[in-house]
Amino acid sequence: MTSFSLADLVAKFGGELIGDGGTTVTGLAPLDRADASQLAFLxxxxxxxxxxxxxAGVVILARGDFEKVERPSDRNWIIAANPYAYFARVAQLLAASNAPAVVPGVHASATIDPSAQIAASASIGPNTVIEDGVRIGERVRIQANCFIGRGTVIGDDTLIYANVTLYHGSVIGARNILHAGVVIGADGFGFAPDFSAQGGEWVKIPQVGRAVLEDDVEIGASTSIDRGAMADTVIxxxxxxxxxVQIGHNVRVGAxxxxxxxAGIAGSTTIGRYCMIGGAVGIAGHVTIADRVTITAKSGVTKSISKPGIYSGSIAATPHAEWNKNAAIVHNLDKMRDRIKQLEAIVKDLQNTK
Amino acid sequence: MTSFSLADLVAKFGGELIGDGGTTVTGLAPLDRADASQLAFLxxxxxxxxxxxxxAGVVILARGDFEKVERPSDRNWIIAANPYAYFARVAQLLAASNAPAVVPGVHASATIDPSAQIAASASIGPNTVIEDGVRIGERVRIQANCFIGRGTVIGDDTLIYANVTLYHGSVIGARNILHAGVVIGADGFGFAPDFSAQGGEWVKIPQVGRAVLEDDVEIGASTSIDRGAMADTVIxxxxxxxxxVQIGHNVRVGAxxxxxxxAGIAGSTTIGRYCMIGGAVGIAGHVTIADRVTITAKSGVTKSISKPGIYSGSIAATPHAEWNKNAAIVHNLDKMRDRIKQLEAIVKDLQNTK
Amino acid sequence: MTSFSLADLVAKFGGELIGDGGTTVTGLAPLDRADASQLAFLxxxxxxxxxxxxxAGVVILARGDFEKVERPSDRNWIIAANPYAYFARVAQLLAASNAPAVVPGVHASATIDPSAQIAASASIGPNTVIEDGVRIGERVRIQANCFIGRGTVIGDDTLIYANVTLYHGSVIGARNILHAGVVIGADGFGFAPDFSAQGGEWVKIPQVGRAVLEDDVEIGASTSIDRGAMADTVIxxxxxxxxxVQIGHNVRVGAxxxxxxxAGIAGSTTIGRYCMIGGAVGIAGHVTIADRVTITAKSGVTKSISKPGIYSGSIAATPHAEWNKNAAIVHNLDKMRDRIKQLEAIVKDLQNTK
Incomplete structure (x- = not known):
């Protein structure tokens, strides 16, 4: 376990240290479970x-909270503008120092096209296949059994876990993390119907755009991001x-x-910057979502959203018998509305003849 | 860039050329962005x-539209019954002629059982594993890191991208396209409950049917199609x-x-021909959907549908505060109905005693 | 085809045989399709x-049903407490005896770290990569193109299909089945926001917990189970x-x-034992679900559930025009409620002044 002194941490990440800069920590824990070798945050x-x-050996907290709490004299504090982000950065430092060293180089079992350009500092795992014209940046790590299609470009310090597929022509920025099973740049879902009474078929529209991921993007396990039809899909x-998550062709997701x-985002939709799209949300194709829009989990978006804010449309589960009763009424709301209309007419009539 | 003369295109795909058959095109673009070397369609x-x-060097359009538009004398036109499908076919031609040549043969790093029969024109990528009894047709292309289980049959001209898994006994037709991460023929979700007060377990039902994909099927990235329990799952x-997409055991999806x-289709469900199932739709198990049924995105289907038509059941997201108010009422619709009933009784009474 | 005598089956699985113990069966079929060489169940x-x-050569059924049915004298019966589970166990026996023999050993193309401990009875497929410190139990089978990260432990008799990824430090129990494309132990979705007017970023929270699967767990194709953030994710x-299926970090799913x-389960949620979570269900993060809770398909759970029972919240698709009318009313239920309130006031007034 590597240890870091509080003085080291403050030198690295800023914040104000109140206490003993020589105290060292080796790990992190929640406030109520941390011991003297661990850092906690509020x-x-x-x-x-x-x-x-x-x-805890030290508690990271905001100035306002520091002033509120009782402070035993033998304790250490780091006052930070954003204690949660500060904690995350320390956690990254600890995780990196405990991770096994990466050995640069290409594993003997990898299949590399001679035209591929791979930085000497990059690490390519067993059985990974790299096609012609691929360019791989400094310190890139690609684990085992990946496929990197022809002409793909991968920026510096990107980490690609096992069993990832990048189709030809993909562009992956710097400091990306792609988790296992990710598929980038598969064909979008585009077919022209060509049917007559005699038969016919769906005619495939070749998908000749690319999938482009800019810098500092992270993509979770088994997520798929399709290539564009003519233009690009851009994250x-x-x-x-x-x-x-499924992201269709020609989608643009803002920074x-x-x-x-x-979640699933259908083709040609544009999502703004700083949006938060909840779990299992579905967004229809060809819509535009403004910046700073939050869609809560399991909602469906069918039309463009032009104003920042929170949007919802899901129904919470309740006991089955109860829900069944209400769901049946949902399917007959038009009749309920008609009954209300009728009541209103009668009542109006009663009022008039009173 | 390969170029094609308009005369070539009409010879190949039909349609009526009005203009100069010697004009050549090398690509495609939307009407407002196409230049003289590009084909556009309306x-x-x-x-x-x-x-x-x-x-555009030529515009593909329907006769009716051709007759409507202003037509500068120096322009070229192809009149087609289905301009979109025509465009798709030309796009395929261009894409194919710009794609790198496929080199037939088995990559040295592939693991091939000696009993497998692989057409000499097929191309098998690095690290792909082909088990015993597999039969692979003419011009099949299988990319890197795939697994083709014992006894699987793959028809002519099928294209399988990287990291695809075909379980033993799968049947894949001709001209299929299977995208990266696809899993065909995994076990369906079948277990017999065997619990008592003393404990117990879910007892696995062996899944001994197959997954069968007929000709001209395309399956998107990371989609899974389970094998049948006793009979087959058929696409x-x-x-x-x-x-x-997830397709359960014993499902049949019509042509x-x-x-x-x-989307997710639960086990033993039958979907008709020419249906359109929207994104994130869920269809319960053991139901039957007629031909030419459209289910709109995010809807849930719990019962069989016997008539063609469009079916829906999803709710569009609206501003959160607004939705919260309405969702609360949804969970109390039975009380609202009771209030209406009561009003109706009182009003009737008032009318009678007027 | 291996055949089993009815006497063998009863010796192995219990139940009461009525008929000829020397009769043999080689397969299974539904009651109406089974022939004399096949076993059926009711x-x-x-x-x-x-x-x-x-x-059928023999019918497995419960005592109560045995007493109800007409029984031709030349027929065989096995009376079992749970005919469905009995059938499942016989089916497993037949499937196992018809499956090709597993050859223990490590395929020459696999990449195995010298520090990994692999039981001699285990079978490791082509191109599978096993990192340092991995321990693999007796009779474990791992198919082709898998990645087993450093320090992972896999219990006896576990079966792992092709293209599976187990991140470092995963713990997989005995008798697990992991289907193709499964990803165990990828990072959970944890980021600290650190934005100001001048810019900023999402700061990654290192995910240093593990993913732990206990014994007798089966995981379907392309399902992902994230590792814990600090503690473990446990199945x-x-x-x-x-x-x-997607299971987030720190989730615990009961036995x-x-x-x-x-289905998707967001982070830090606890699900009880003997629950049944339907297809495409979404469960929010940080909630607790009691034992023996059933959530029906496509429902969303946003709050903890403390009582066993069935819970629902999904809407069944109906013809589009009909649904459109009702959905529009759903978004205006607050206005409908106000109209009812107003009616109630007027009616009350009318009653008073009658």
Whole structure:
């Protein structure tokens, strides 16, 4: 376990240290479970009352909270503008120092086209296949059994886990993380119907655009992002996309937008920047979502959204018998409305003849 | 870039050429962006007014539209019964002529059982594993890192992208396209409950049917189609299935049906021909859907549908505060109905005693 | 085809044989299709009337049903407490005896770290990569093109199909079945927002917990189960999870719970034992579901559920025009409620002044 002194941490990540800079930490834990070798943080005011009794080696917290809490004299504090992000950065440092060293080089079992350009600092795992014209940046790591199609470009410091497929011509930015099972650049779902009374078929529209992921994008396990039909599908910088998400052809997802698991975005839709798309949300094709829109989990979006804000459309499960009764009424709301109309007419009539 | 003369295109795909058969095109573009080397098409009347000013080398359009538009004398036209499908076929021709040549043969790193029969014109990528008794047709292409289980049969001209898994005994027709991450023939979800007060377990029902894909089927990235329990799961000819779709055991999908991304079809359900299943649609097990049924995105189907037509059941997201109010009422519709009933009784009484 | 005498079956699986113990069967079939070499079972009373005319070599049924049916004198019967589970166990026996023998050993093309401990009875397929510190139990079978990350432990008799990825530190119990495309232990979706007017980013929270699958778990094709953030994600013994399911970090799924295809469970949620989660169900993060809860297909769960029972919240598709009318009213239920309130006031007034 690598250890870091509090002085080191503050030198690296900023913040104000109150206490002993020589104290060292080797790990992280929640306030109520941390010991003297661990760092804890306070971000949610719900846990304010755990601070005084925490045995953490140091607590990261905001100035306002620092001023609120009881502070035993033998304790250490780091005051940070954003304790949660500070904690995340320390956690990254610890995780990186505990991870096995990456050995640069290409595994003997990998299949590399001679025209591919691979930085000497990159690491290519067993059985990974790299086609012609691929360019791979500095310190890129690609695990085992991946397929990198011809002409794909991968930026510096990107990490690609096992069993990932990048179709030909994909563009992956710097510092991306692609989890196992990801498929980037498969054909979008485009077919022209050509049927007559005598028969016919769906005629495939060749998908000749690309899938482009800008810098600092993370894509979860088994997520698929289709290539564009003629233009490109683009995931802008800083987006984080969870597992099992499907993104159709020609979609553009704005910078720093996050998309939770099992969501599906149909073709040619544009999502703004800083949006939060909940789990299992479905967004129809050809719509435009403004910046800073939040869609709550399991909602369906069928029309463009032009104003920032939170949007919802899902129904929470309730006991089955109860729901059955209400769901039946949902399917007969038009009749209920007609009964109300009728009542209104009668009542009006009664009022008039009173 | 390969170029094609308009005379060539009409010879190949039919249609009536009005203009110079010697004009050549090398690509495709939308009407308002095409230049003289590109072909454009008109299918949606919304774009009718772009035709006259388009600089495309040729415009494909229907006779009715041809007669409507202003036609500068130096322009070329192909009149086609279905301009969109015509465009798709030309696009395929161009894409094929720009694609790298496929080199037949088995990559040295592939693992092939000696009993497998592989056409000499087929191309098997690196690290692909082909088990005993497999039969692979003419011009089949299988990319890297695929697994083709024992006894699987693959028809002529089928294209299988990287990291695809075909379980033992799968049957894949001619001219199929299976995208990366597809899993065909995994076990269906079948277990017999065997629990008592003392404990117990779910007892697995062996899945001994097959997964059968007929000709001209396309399956999107990371879609899974389970093998049958005793009988087969069947995807009939000409079906197009998008990414991240799940199809359970013993399902039959009728010819030329299309299924959009993230849909799920539970076991033993039969879907008719020429259906259109929207994105994220869920269809319960053991139901039957007639031919030519469209289910709109995110709808759930719990009962059989015996008549062609469009079916829906999803709710569009609206601003959160607004939706919250309405959703709360949905869960109390039975009380609302009771209030209406009561009002009706009182009003009737008032009318009678007026 | 291996054959089994009825005496063998009863010796192995219990139950009471009425008839000729020397009769042999080689397969299984439904009551109405079985011939003398096949075993059939009766579990659903709907099929009671098929028993007398069935030509099956033996029928497995419950004592109560045995007493109800007409019994031709030349017929064989096995009376079992749970005919469906009995059938499943016989089916497993037949499937196992018809499956090709597993050859223990490591395929020459596999990449195995010298520190990995692999039981001599285990079978490791082509191109599978096994990292340092992995421990693999007796009779484990791992198919082709899998990736087993460092320090992962796999219990005895577990079967892992092709193209599976197990991230470092995963724990897989005994007798698990992991289908093709499964991803176990990818990072959970955890990021700290750190944005200001000048820019910013989502800061990744390192995911340092593990994914732990206890004994007798089955995971369907392309399902993903994330590792924990600090603690572990745990799938308890006997759980069966279908295809395309997403399970977030720190989730705990109780023993013998089943989860159908396309469901998604968000992070830090706890699901009880013996639950049944329907297809495409979504469960929000940080909720707790009691034991023996059933959630019907396509429902969304947003709050904890403390009582056993069936819960629902989905809407069945109906003809589009009909649904459109009703859906529009759903979005205006607050206005409908106001109209009812107003009617009630007027009616009250009318009653008072009568």
């Amino acid at each position: 971000s949610n005011p719900l846990y304010l009352n755990q601070v005084a009794s925490s045995r 802008e910088r800083g987006c984080k996309i969870d597992n099992q 720093y937008t996050v998309i939770a698991g099992c | 299918s949606n009347p919304l774009y009718l007014n772009q035709v006259a000013s388009s600089r 009939e000819r000409g079906c197009k299935i998008d990414n991240q 030329y049906t299309v299924i959009a991304g993230c | 579990s659903n009373p709907l099929y009671l009337n098929q028993v007398a005319s069935s030509r 308890e013994r006997g759980c069966k999870i279908d295809n395309q 013998y719970t089943v989860i159908a295809g396309c």
